[in-house]
Amino acid sequence: MLELGFEPLWQSTGLANFMWGQALMMGVGALLIYLAIVKKFEPLLLLPIGFGAILSNIPLAGIGGSEGLLGHIYHVGIETGVFPLLIFMGVGALTDFAALIAMPWTLLLGAAAQFGIFVTLIGALALNFIPGFDFTLADASAIAIIGGADGPTAIFLASKLAPDLLGAIAVAAYSYMALVPIIQPPIMRLLTTDAERRVEMQQLRHVSKLEKILFPFAVLLLCVIFLPSAAPLIGMLTFGNLLRESGVVERLSHAAQNEIINIVTIFLGLAVGSKLSADKFLTLDTLGILALGAFAFCIGTAAGVMMGKIMHRVTGGKVNPLIGAAGVSAVPMAARVVNKVGLETNHHNFLLMHAMGPNVAGVIGSAVAAGVLLALVGGQ
């Protein structure tokens, strides 16, 4: 017979089983939701992540546990790497690479901006000199990829190299992507002269349908030859883009751009949030990761702009160095920032389209960097 009395009942309440860590993590989740709704910080990701953090920290419910809803989703979608790859397919289907195809050399800006990743990697290892930090090479690599300013890439790499840090890394990646309008402009102004920022760039040439169809194959081919470890990311990105550009599979392109990416985004966010547990997140590591993330964005931006200045020289002033800042990706925010800063000095200077080149190049660049880290560190 069911035991009378309120004891078992009280034992089943949240209050009786409360722990500080969980309360604080719910606060963190609420903060992320606040940033998403009120400050428009990447709401598509930070809102589900924040809510996932709240749900998975509810005492007794075990929603984030192996038997819970979010645990199931994490196991199926993130441990396997399926979700970030499907998002990458959607990104490919949503991205028009015309600007990049018209200005192939802007790929070098996307390359330079990845400098932020590798400097951050060293920074993360250097943190080990501070007592309390003990990042392995794998941890440092996963943290460094924040500098790629590309959410799915960061989640994909972190899930392979440092699952324990996944929550903090994803939160840092998306938070700083949302902060691009704050982080980049000062650096851009600091490193460029008024004259350089004033440069107007010539209009982009027309890109043919055939070029757009061949482009994904060119990217994939190089990936196959040089860096198979980047193939899952590059492969799904180019597949999505081919669905878009082929023009013969409208139904599938539409599904990749809408149903699939929307559904996966909800589940990805909730599952990432379920990794925001007190014992994993409320650590010194997280502070280090937040600091390193900001650092990574700054270095990446600076490196992109410097490469922009070099191109400015080489091309005899045809290139506006500002567009180098878009090389960190953070599509399309970084490109918009470039356009905004450009307009400050020259009210007739619209750099948006020119910035889209390095912007999407940055996506490929950080996927390549992720491939390198997987190949050299993942094996260890």
Add this chain to the structure above:
Amino acid sequence: MLELGFEPLWQSTGLANFMWGQALMMGVGALLIYLAIVKKFEPLLLLPIGFGAILSNIPLAGIGGSEGLLGHIYHVGIETGVFPLLIFMGVGALTDFAALIAMPWTLLLGAAAQFGIFVTLIGALALNFIPGFDFTLADASAIAIIGGADGPTAIFLASKLAPDLLGAIAVAAYSYMALVPIIQPPIMRLLTTDAERRVEMQQLRHVSKLEKILFPFAVLLLCVIFLPSAAPLIGMLTFGNLLRESGVVERLSHAAQNEIINIVTIFLGLAVGSKLSADKFLTLDTLGILALGAFAFCIGTAAGVMMGKIMHRVTGGKVNPLIGAAGVSAVPMAARVVNKVGLETNHHNFLLMHAMGPNVAGVIGSAVAAGVLLALVGGQ
């Protein structure tokens, strides 16, 4: 060499392997489809459930077996509890809680209506006095939740407490929800005076966007503090509602309200139908469950109306007791019934909006009741 002759062939026909139970269950499936198409009984659920019943009772095919399509779907979506929770997310994304926020006290009507659940629980246990019935406390709890008049909640609880009864419980829950227009009016008329039914309620106040955004957090917070066992249901309901009200994640809100809930509904229905097997469904238990389900709806309706009458007194006649009947949820059917009965006595009395308050309150109420049953009975 393949054996000649028709023997193996005959052995592979349905006729040679036919059993009465399967034939009858296909009849039940066909009946459910008939009710769905011709009588418009909750067609979104009863049509897939009915078809699932037919498919899973086909001899030899084993579609409902562990290796069959429906078996796979059941294993992935219902054993894990994922499907009902995703439907709840969709319900949250589809529901506007404004009416409830404008009249918070109508929550008490939603509370009272849950009385039907617990009386039915006792009724189910009392049935054990009749030879042939042997319901455990878990069985009785799963049956009682039919009184919650909320499909996903019933399926979620039944899948945890009494998987063997899942089929019958789901069928009863959805059938009686469709029968609300028949079951409720007589009870409502019986328990209320003409004067009470005549009461016109004042128009609802405007509800601000901020209130709508804070509401899901208020509900979730109480759930966390008092009843973590209800967190999966309440959590996904509030998450879906936040996607809707936040206004910053249109894509995700749209996916939750359409793609996800539609896809899951198809699979949920088929999977539930696969539990309609002769040995599980063609039992005395099923008759008991059907009887108890009707009983539960009646008690719930009566309790809601009685609470409505109390409020009528307390507020000095401002409240029309009829809206209490909507507390059983069965959204939005019950609210429509209230409106219909109200119009019978007063042709200018539109109670629909006022009935929506207790109606959605009933959803929360039965989720809370489910949480209590999970906490106190699930553990046993």
Add this chain to the structure above:
Amino acid sequence: MLELGFEPLWQSTGLANFMWGQALMMGVGALLIYLAIVKKFEPLLLLPIGFGAILSNIPLAGIGGSEGLLGHIYHVGIETGVFPLLIFMGVGALTDFAALIAMPWTLLLGAAAQFGIFVTLIGALALNFIPGFDFTLADASAIAIIGGADGPTAIFLASKLAPDLLGAIAVAAYSYMALVPIIQPPIMRLLTTDAERRVEMQQLRHVSKLEKILFPFAVLLLCVIFLPSAAPLIGMLTFGNLLRESGVVERLSHAAQNEIINIVTIFLGLAVGSKLSADKFLTLDTLGILALGAFAFCIGTAAGVMMGKIMHRVTGGKVNPLIGAAGVSAVPMAARVVNKVGLETNHHNFLLMHAMGPNVAGVIGSAVAAGVLLALVGGQ
């Protein structure tokens, strides 16, 4: 410390791990994509299949392996048979059987065209006389179903009877379906007289909503009685069609016709492509399968037309024998071909609607044939 030097790096490049087979398979994948985009060969399937072939043959990446993305998708969706069945549900939801209901006897044309399947089965076994071929009865059955000219049926059967041949069979099935406009006309002209091709058929009678609703039940009922082994295919086909015709579940019908079939098509194509590995595909078997596939289409077409001629006689010239060619299914391509050939000889003779009858009958016919093969060969 991470070993210095480029050796490990070189070891991680594609070049260092390259194998001829993989390169050739990427070429095959590229060819399929070329056919899909430039020649419009069933692009919805051949484009994802081709890309899946490329991805799964990238050295080191292991995308098609048990831990890779495509490996996961194959395991979840094709080994279980879930994907082809969901596509069949979509086909049912997209198909209007009115033409067939108006001319039930055209089912016999759909029956006759399945002759191609069984002749091909014998052909496949006969190939064993040629050294290098060693097809089992199961292999031969899986190959023969190509003659069904129905993609999901072929994939479903091959995944059960001959997983190793799945890639080649799927490629052959979809390639020849795309080649129907080339393969069929000569045979149709050869077997029919000018007079026969000239026959104009009377307009189809109106089909009531109720008939359309009863039709799926009639088909399913016979399947249950005579051929349970075909129940998964026929069951999902009729379920999808009921969603369409019932008229009470618009949401679900829309989901089956769009979101579900589009999403599944992407995954199905990629997963099938992942079976295009050198050791499985670059074999004599594949050449045999390609040859047998063409053979199957020819025989099926001829058989359909011959049955058409018989009906022409029996009905005293009311039937145009050309519509028999549509019995191979390959919906709706084959019906269009019939219309085209009909117009050649009689510019006022529109046979499209009349050809839709045998066309959809062919879908049922090959599902029945698949059921027979599963029942008699699958058990072995």
Add this chain to the structure above:
Amino acid sequence: MPIEDLLLSGINLMLIGMGIVFVFLFVLVLAMKGMSRLALAVTERQGVAETLSSHASVSGQGQTGMRGDLVAVISAAIKQYRSIHH
């Protein structure tokens, strides 16, 4: 097994297979003709036809009927089933 036997099995399969395909689809022809006649009859009696066409929300009348049916039919089914098995 030897190719000859395989071929025999294949021929066997062809005979049985085409046989079933034709029987199945031929019976389906008859079933459909019956179905159409039934549908015509029903439609003429308007009974179902109306309900089908009527998009009005369920009429109490019809349903009280239905609900009786529901319990009645299921009870009948259960009685029959139990009578067979116990």
Add this chain to the structure above:
Amino acid sequence: MPIEDLLLSGINLMLIGMGIVFVFLFVLVLAMKGMSRLALAVTERQGVAETLSSHASVSGQGQTGMRGDLVAVISAAIKQYRSIHH
């Protein structure tokens, strides 16, 4: 267990269950009233209201603030947590 005990358990469950349901929803009533008052106050101060209504892309001002908040709050949380656990 004997039916009588089952029934006792059931009655027990009913008392506890309805109790919790009522307490839960009654407290929720209070919470919602408080929430509405809060919302009203906030809205009057326009603070959040504007941000909410403004669909303009994030204003630098607001965000510099925010970013401070973000790090600040999380740091605080971590300090407090660690102070408790170590």
Add this chain to the structure above:
Amino acid sequence: MPIEDLLLSGINLMLIGMGIVFVFLFVLVLAMKGMSRLALAVTERQGVAETLSSHASVSGQGQTGMRGDLVAVISAAIKQYRSIHH
């Protein structure tokens, strides 16, 4: 391993990593230039261009060609492959 070694590994990673990133993207620049030139040439010859633009359903002509290609190419591939492996 000691932090110093970690740092050395990190520097090593940076050199190799940035090297690869630049090589990869630089080669991609060349590849894209080549691709664009190819595309231009092809487009001028109109060959593919037409097929691409033509939304008309497949032309028999093109396909008979194609189907030959299909079997031809695959046969060639298989011959080559087998010649290597057996």
